[in-house]
Amino acid sequence: MPRGPSYDDRRFAAARELAEEQGGLLSRRQLYALGITRWEITGQVRARRWLLVGDQSVQLHNSTLSAWGEMWGAVFQGGPRASLDAGSALIAAGLERFEMDRVRVSVPRGARVRRNRRFNIRQTRRWDAADIVRVGIPRTRTPTAAVRAGLWARTDREATYVLTIAVQQGLVPPHELGEELLRIRRDRRRLLLHAVVNELLDGARSLGEIDVARELRRRGLPPPARQVLRQDGRNRYYLDLYWPDYALVLEIDGIHHAWAENVVGDALRQNAVVLQGETFLRLPLLGLRLRPGDFFAQVEHALRAGGWRPAAA
Structure with a gap:
């Protein structure tokens, strides 16, 4: 038998x-x-x-389903034209230190969607087959996904953050974000994203640098050079903000400065700057939020000590 x-x-x-x-x-x-x-x-x-x-x-x-399996499940649930989008597509492309409550999947308007509370499956008028990467898991291409992550973020700050770290982690260059933004005709956050991308094109590589640059302008202080490459013997390092005419360096301390692998490099960079006779100030992001006036008063004091004077009114 x-x-x-x-x-x-x-x-x-x-x-x-x-x-x-x-x-x-x-x-x-x-x-x-x-x-x-x-x-x-x-x-x-x-x-x-x-x-x-x-x-x-x-x-x-x-056993427990992996995050990768969760993404595939969301795409399967969305149907044959579904693809990861916004932050989920960025995570699939390699974005780190960014989390979402549910996997975001987009389908075109009018598509039949089998709803499931486990996944965030949405119809969108922005869906375009030409934007889909179909090698591996279907996902929106990175520049498009980054802009949509900004447009659909819960807050303006989250929108700024996701664009900034996408550039900072090398997933997408700023000029590609700018080109993608030109496709957006109407959205309440469009002007904000244009401002953020302009800052990124100008050289900012962290959310803290963007905030500090805006505050420097507001206070009438001179603009710094950004991400300046310096070399000390065999060591190469970047300075966040640098005023060469006034011998001042300002380092923006985000959370990554507390990671063990960065502590030694940060200390060597600061020591090298001081040994070359320049002033080195640090501005932690927590200080930027809680006591910005005190920190920017120190920046102004250092600029004046270096010879800067405000323009006459």
């Missing part, structure tokens, strides 16, 4: 191999294409070897 298909037959081996590339997940359509039937899927789920993720995908193990 012939036996039924074994869990370890070629179909299931092929399914496990494909699932390894997708965070342990396959869509129902993929399983059917491999010859695995609806009843076999049900049997594996009832035996608690597999788990359902939404109603369009199946997890081929019973």
